[in-house]
Amino acid sequence: MRLSLNSRLSAISALLPALLVMLVVYIGATSWTVWMSLTNSRMLPNNNFVGLRQYEMLLGNDRWITSVHNIVIYGLLFVSLALLVGFLLAVAIDQRVRAEDTIRSIFLYPYSMSFVVTGLVWQWLLNPTLGIQHVLRSWGFEGATFDWIVRPETAIYCLVIAGVWQASGLVMAIMLAGLRGVDDEIWKAARVDGLPKWRVYVSIIIPMMGASFATAAVLLSTGVVRLYDLSVAMTNGGPGIASEVPAKFVMDHLFERANIGLATAAATTMLITVIAVVAPYLYWRARKGEVR
Amino acid sequence: MQKSNVDIRSLQIGFGGLKVLENLDLHVGASEFLVLLGPSGCGKSTLLNAIAGLIDVRGGEIHVGGRDVTWAEPKDRGIAMVFQSYALYPRMSVRRNMSFGLTVAGTPRDEIERRVGEAAQMLRLTSLLDRRPSELSGGQRQRVAIGRALVRHAGVYLFDEPLSNLDAQLRAELRVEIKRLHARLGATMIYVTHDQIEALTLADRIAVMQGGVIQQLDTPKKIYREPVNRFVASFVGSPAMNFIPGQLARGSEVAFIAGVNRVSLNGYAFRSQPTDAPAVLGIRPEHIELTASNDPSAVSARVEMVEPMGADTLIWCRLADSTAFSFRHDADAQVRVGDTLNVRFPAEALSLFDETSGQRL
Ligand SMILES: Nc1ncnc2c1ncn2[C@@H]1O[C@H](COP(=O)(O)OP(=O)(O)OP(=O)(O)O)[C@@H](O)[C@H]1O
Ligand SMILES: [Mg+2]
Numbered sequence: 001m002r003l004s005l006n007s008r009l010s011a012i013s014a015l016l017p018a019l020l021v022m023l024v025v026y027i028g029a030t031s032w033t034v035w036m037s038l039t040n041s042r043m044l045p046n047n048n049f050v051g052l053r054q055y056e057m058l059l060g061n062d063r064w065i066t067s068v069h070n071i072v073i074y075g076l077l078f079v080s081l082a083l084l085v086g087f088l089l090a091v092a093i094d095q096r097v098r099a100e101d102t103i104r105s106i107f108l109y110p111y112s113m114s115f116v117v118t119g120l121v122w123q124w125l126l127n128p129t130l131g132i133q134h135v136l137r138s139w140g141f142e143g144a145t146f147d148w149i150v151r152p153e154t155a156i157y158c159l160v161i162a163g164v165w166q167a168s169g170l171v172m173a174i175m176l177a178g179l180r181g182v183d184d185e186i187w188k189a190a191r192v193d194g195l196p197k198w199r200v201y202v203s204i205i206i207p208m209m210g211a212s213f214a215t216a217a218v219l220l221s222t223g224v225v226r227l228y229d230l231s232v233a234m235t236n237g238g239p240g241i242a243s244e245v246p247a248k249f250v251m252d253h254l255f256e257r258a259n260i261g262l263a264t265a266a267a268t269t270m271l272i273t274v275i276a277v278v279a280p281y282l283y284w285r286a287r288k289g290e291v292r
Numbered sequence: 293m294q295k296s297n298v299d300i301r302s303l304q305i306g307f308g309g310l311k312v313l314e315n316l317d318l319h320v321g322a323s324e325f326l327v328l329l330g331p332s333g334c335g336k337s338t339l340l341n342a343i344a345g346l347i348d349v350r351g352g353e354i355h356v357g358g359r360d361v362t363w364a365e366p367k368d369r370g371i372a373m374v375f376q377s378y379a380l381y382p383r384m385s386v387r388r389n390m391s392f393g394l395t396v397a398g399t400p401r402d403e404i405e406r407r408v409g410e411a412a413q414m415l416r417l418t419s420l421l422d423r424r425p426s427e428l429s430g431g432q433r434q435r436v437a438i439g440r441a442l443v444r445h446a447g448v449y450l451f452d453e454p455l456s457n458l459d460a461q462l463r464a465e466l467r468v469e470i471k472r473l474h475a476r477l478g479a480t481m482i483y484v485t486h487d488q489i490e491a492l493t494l495a496d497r498i499a500v501m502q503g504g505v506i507q508q509l510d511t512p513k514k515i516y517r518e519p520v521n522r523f524v525a526s527f528v529g530s531p532a533m534n535f536i537p538g539q540l541a542r543g544s545e546v547a548f549i550a551g552v553n554r555v556s557l558n559g560y561a562f563r564s565q566p567t568d569a570p571a572v573l574g575i576r577p578e579h580i581e582l583t584a585s586n587d588p589s590a591v592s593a594r595v596e597m598v599e600p601m602g603a604d605t606l607i608w609c610r611l612a613d614s615t616a617f618s619f620r621h622d623a624d625a626q627v628r629v630g631d632t633l634n635v636r637f638p639a640e641a642l643s644l645f646d647e648t649s650g651q652r653l
Binding site for chain 1: 341344345346365366367368371372373375376377378379380381382383384392393396397437440444
């Protein structure tokens with residue numbers, strides 16, 4: 001069926017705003033960022049081309065190196081732990097527990113909270129003089145120590161705890177949908193075969209849930225790259241620079257430290273890293289699609 | 293291979309307030325092929341799952357091979373089961389699907405290999421052993437599922453509508469295969485279906501169920517020829533049995549009166565002394581015969597529709613009192629719509645039912 005000129009026009013005019021936003025905001029802003037990273041802009045943007053000078057400075061910057069180090073630790077631990085905890089929660093709920101709806105809502109609830117609120121809550125919980133450590137000591141466990149958040153070498157793990165707490169509910173919801181998709185008769189067949197429950201999960205169900213794991217992992221990964229508010233709200237990068245993350249590095253240099261050149265160089269590095277990770281994955285997906 | 297009998301005594305099963313089975317008794321002999329036949333929701337799967345130990349019973353006992361297994365785990369009951377949706381483990385090869393249960397149970401490797409090889413050869417799966425279920429056709433998948441059951445060397449094999457996801461031709465093929473398997477293994481098999489052709493072709497005995505109650509438990513021939521009530525009569529047989537309402541009349545001989553027509557019941561095996569009461573006459577389409585108009589037992593009817601069915605023709609007629617019935621005739625029947633035919637209802641082939649209770653008279 002051929003669309004009339006009129007309806008094609010209206011279709012185009014409906015798409016136009018989105019198209020403009022896409023062109024100007026994404027492509028335009030990205031190109032501008034990349035260009036700025038090749039200049040010596042400080043507080044105000046300028047066009048003095050300095051080649052890769054900003055990148056050299058970036059690699060020599062302790063704070064940046066710590067940020068990258070932290071995001072790698074955070075990314076690996078956060079994604080794997082959130083997948084694990086979310087899956088275990090889903091399995092627990094899948095045992096046909098009572099009040100399933102209520103429990104599911106409770107687990108999903110943290111996800112509806114912003115990172116700022118999550119960060120503040122956990123900052124308080126992990127604070128040695130106010131939170132868990134304090135409560136344990138007041139119960140008589142005098143030797144109880146839980147002061148990760150004030151120790152530089154462990155502060156990043158506190159971000160992981162808060163992040164996992166927040167995201168596990170979402171993973172649970174995705175996994176639960178996957179588990180519910182498993183044919184009841186497979187469970188019956190496994191029972192007749194005499195397989196223990198954990199064995200069914202490990203050898204039969206998990207291999208069936210590749211799509212659920214992939215979906216959850218992709219969603220979680222986007223959260224890793226964006227990690228900013230949690231760091232700001234919980235530790236503000238501290239103690240010292242112990243829990244700095246790349247996105248915070250960019251924001252701080254852009255607005256507080258008035259170093260547009262360095263900030264955009266950091267942003268561009270993040271972009272290239274993401275592309276380097278995502279491109280092979282997309283290529284693999286496309287190839288797989290062809291083979292099918 | 294051992295063959296176990298199955299003994300079910302006053303079994304009760306319910307879900308919440310719903311009672312699905314109540315005081316059900318059933319005995320299945322060793323090496324017997326028993327088919328549970330009935331409409332959707334009558335409790336066939338429930339009964340089969342109870343035998344397998346997949347649902348809890350509320351009361352009664354289940355014995356397999358002389359052992360009380362009412363509260364035993366499925367794996368300890370000496371049973372194997374095949375499901376409607378195949379229920380294969382999707383990410384495992386055919387070989388692993390068949391061997392996984394044995395591996396987990398700690399069966400020695402060479403024994404597993406021997407059993408898998410044997411089952412694969414029996415089911416013509418040898419060349420497919422390294423494929424995944426997603427790389428198989430529906431019929432092949434179900435053969436794998438049967439293979440997975442066979443390697444358990446169980447005393448009783450349970451089938452829950454194993455063929456109903458397949459198309460007609462595959463169903464016919466696999467039906468033959470299952471029958472051959474039963475003949476070869478001599479194992480006890482309990483087979484659930486709502487397809488009466490499967491039931492009639494496979495079974496040693498059929499249990500026709502309705503509303504959680506076994507209505508009739510008999511050989512296929514008995515079920516077909518002498519249904520104990522109107523439900524069994526109408527559920528089994530295709531095209532369906534004809535029912536003609538009327539009245540029993542005792543004179544010099546017992547007869548059935550439907551309007552102006554009179555059918556002699558001389559030769560009908562009454563279960564009890566007949567009375568002059570309203571009744572329903574049942575007759576299968578293939579038992580109605582054409583006859584000459586001067587035959588005293590002839591009933592005349594008008595042809596309303598002719599359905600050629602290949603090997604024969606189904607002719608739909610209407611009696612003078614407007615009761616409709618169908619009968620089968622050779623494919624070369626020279627019958628046209630509007631013709632008037634004279635037919636005969638042979639007493640030996642009839643079934644008579646009480647009008648109110650529906651029980652066979
Ligand atoms: N898990 C359950 N919870 C509640 N009711 C159930 C459950 N399983 C079955 N029933 C009910 O029990 C009755 C018998 O179900 P069953 O599955 O045994 O029927 P069936 O004869 O196998 O039917 P079909 O031919 O459709 O498979 C139905 O009324 C069904 O609604
Ligand atoms: Mg069923």
